[in-house]
Amino acid sequence: FLKGKTALITGSTSGIGLAYAKALAAEGANIVINGFGDADAIEKERVALEAASGAKALYSGHDLTKVDQIEAMMKEAADAFGGVDILINNAGMQHVSPVEDFPVEKWDLIIALNLSSAFHTTRLAVPYMKAQKWGRIIQTASAHSLTASPFKSAYVTAKHGLAGLTKTVALETATFGITANCISPGYVWTPLVEKQIPDTMKARNMTREQVMNDVLLAGQPTKQFVTPEQCAAMAVFLCREDAAGITGANMSIDGGWTAQ
């Protein structure tokens, strides 16, 4: 049902972003993927997306902590496809540290990537969406857009900010056929989670198993990791006409975490 539409997904070379790209390609959309990684592996994914969609897939490997590179990515998408119909702001990073030791450059990077990049892609995508009176803006926020955990000051700040940006954009675009929503997963088993285990072990003086069970899944009542595919299914639904009335919402997929 997305034939002729173009979806740009930031941070889509792995994890949840790649799952979004696959699910939207399966519905026939042109896809722009972005993110870092091994060039051969990314090219393989790009080709697989084209095979799945019967449409075009473009890789734009820009660093989204830099405004000029975000602008270059959005221009590449516009040059290739005329504009972006579905914008998914998903690129994100994490750093775990007590606030008094939090490295200043990590704070700046996390705010730039997890929050400011979504502002920049949105301001560049909205004029096209308004002109055609259709658009979908979807953020991968987080349970941390609704609640906090210790030692994640930059991440929690950025995700709460992203939730605020989304509500504001939803109000500004409400009469233009555009919706803006957050998908807020709890813990999803991806490289982002795997990489924070060593620092969490250090910050909390715990073993790997203790971090998995007593920190990560402690707050998730289902005691199951959410899957990237479950997040992608929600994104596909938000693109449907059935979801045209959902805007400014924060869709939790967190195994009950924020119900507590």
Ligand code: NAD
């Ligand atoms: P991931 O590490 O697998 O994916 C992150 C993606 O962002 C990768 O494609 C990476 O190359 C890209 N990226 C990193 N730095 C970048 C930069 N400077 N410029 C452009 N791209 C960059 O992680 P993931 O778990 O799939 O995370 C995706 C999103 O989901 C993030 O916003 C994260 O905060 C959010 N999230 C994850 C979880 C979880 O438990 N994994 C939970 C809630 C929210």
